[in-house]
Amino acid sequence: xxxxxLILGFSIGSNFFVYIKMTGWEELGxxxxxxxxxxxxxxxxxxxxLIGLGLSIxxxxxxxxxxxxxxxAVLFLIxxxxxxxxxxVSVALVHTLFDLTIFKQDLLTSLEQTLFFMQxxxxxxxxxxxxxxxxxxxxxxNIGNRFxxxxxxxxLIGKYRKPIEEDRIFMFxxxxxxxxxxxxxxxxKYSRFLNRCFSDLSTLLPQYxxxxxxxxxxxxxxxxxxKVLKDKSQPAWLFLAFEKLLKQNSPEYIEKFGIQPTFKAxxxxxxxxxxxVGASRKELAxxxxxxxxxxxxxELCNELKKRLLTTSALFGAFSEQKQLSIDFATHLVLRGKxxxxxVYSIEHSMEPxxx
Numbered sequence: 001x002x003x004x005x006l007i008l009g010f011s012i013g014s015n016f017f018v019y020i021k022m023t024g025w026e027e028l029g030x031x032x033x034x035x036x037x038x039x040x041x042x043x044x045x046x047x048x049x050l051i052g053l054g055l056s057i058x059x060x061x062x063x064x065x066x067x068x069x070x071x072x073a074v075l076f077l078i079x080x081x082x083x084x085x086x087x088x089v090s091v092a093l094v095h096t097l098f099d100l101t102i103f104k105q106d107l108l109t110s111l112e113q114t115l116f117f118m119q120x121x122x123x124x125x126x127x128x129x130x131x132x133x134x135x136x137x138x139x140x141x142n143i144g145n146r147f148x149x150x151x152x153x154x155x156l157i158g159k160y161r162k163p164i165e166e167d168r169i170f171m172f173x174x175x176x177x178x179x180x181x182x183x184x185x186x187x188x189k190y191s192r193f194l195n196r197c198f199s200d201l202s203t204l205l206p207q208y209x210x211x212x213x214x215x216x217x218x219x220x221x222x223x224x225x226x227k228v229l230k231d232k233s234q235p236a237w238l239f240l241a242f243e244k245l246l247k248q249n250s251p252e253y254i255e256k257f258g259i260q261p262t263f264k265a266x267x268x269x270x271x272x273x274x275x276x277v278g279a280s281r282k283e284l285a286x287x288x289x290x291x292x293x294x295x296x297x298x299e300l301c302n303e304l305k306k307r308l309l310t311t312s313a314l315f316g317a318f319s320e321q322k323q324l325s326i327d328f329a330t331h332l333v334l335r336g337k338x339x340x341x342x343v344y345s346i347e348h349s350m351e352p353x354x355x
Contacts, residue, residue: 002059003052003056003060005137005140006052006059006141007048007052007053008052009140010048010049010055010134011045012048013130013133013137014045014047014051014130015048017044018043018044042102043098046094047090047094050093055086055134058082058086062082063079087130087131087134091126092118096110096114163273163274164275166226166272166274167226167227167269167272168223168225168269168270168290169223169224169229169314170221170223170268170269170272170290170294171221171239171267171294172298173220173222173263173264175194175262178218181193182218184258185257185259192257193256193257196253196256196257197261198215198220200245200246201220204241204242204245205222207238208234208235208238209229209234210223210238226269232314232318233317233318233321235310235314239308240308242263243262243307246260246262246263262307264301264302264306264307265298265308266294266295266300266308266309266310267294267297267308267309267310267311268290268293268294268310268314269313272286272288273288275287293311296332297309297343300332304329304330304345306345309343309345310326310344311332311342312342312343312344313341315342323348324347324348326344326346327345328342329344329345330342
């Protein structure tokens with residue numbers, strides 16, 4: 001989704017820039033852009049595709065792997081330099097190639113034409129425009145990753161202005177021994193510790209089609225739309241992959257914090273009400289017994305000494321997975337309700353793959 005957003009965003013954005021700049025010039029008898037700039041109508045699409053691909057590689061192969069805290073000003077400067085290089089190189093490369101192939105010019109003439117174009121006000125305007133476009137697309141991408149691209153789109157089109165019912169899966173992920181760790185690390189270092197844990201978790205979310213509902217202290221609430229999710233066992237595999245990733249990063253946790261983090265999780269599914277709440281500061285909220293039950297099941301993890309529990313609502317999806325072992329744990333009766341739900345523990349017989 002992120003790669004598609006960057007590539008399509010730059011392709012469409014580049015064409016929009018050209019449309020604004022070029023529309024009406026032929027009617028005015030102005031041919032200067034075509035003759036001197038070496039312009040072709042395929043240029044913005046190809047250049048946008050190349051820039052979007054380059055920025056995708058930079059974001060997911062370089063910036064996403066930066067684990068050490070970097071001041072925002074320094075990170076902004078690095079991004080500005082990397083983005084500028086990708087934009088300038090992509091535009092220059094496409095301009096030169098089109099001069100060679102479309103306009104049938106020799107290499108020296110093509111390079112001269114490209115150099116001339118890069119010294120014009122047109123190129124300066126294009127450069128600033130593409131930088132602003134990149135910042136906008138990254139902002140949209142980060143917001144989408146925070147709330148989920150599907151949720152973001154529905155939020156923008158006003159789908160949740162009136163309460164609606166959806167079938168959803170929720171997984172509550174909670175840090176073990178959080179009080180003890182907080183006392184040991186103290187406030188600032190404990191906050192950095194949590195941020196690092198949830199940063200590791202967030203890297204796995206796209207692979208398992210997961211969306212973050214909210215972070216509450218040392219707890220993360222992850223959700224899936226049941227109708228969209230093809231494989232209902234994804235929540236269990238996400239948690240197991242998270243455990244494996246924490247173990248892989250254990251040396252770094254020990255070196256920085258002196259602690260190897262472990263988590264527990266509870267999974268439940270069912271109908272919830274989704275709506276926008278708040279006036280000046282709106283946010284999306286889920287209401288229903290599904291969340292209350294998941295929260296109560298999470299408490300059972302400590303009582304039963306289990307890492308991962310689920311309810312009967314998802315027993316069928318997990319029991320179909322041969323690599324997972326599903327065992328009955330207890331029967332839970334919620335306060336104020338006559339009926340209850342069976343609770344099952346989940347173990348894995350095969351290590352999940354962390355991409």
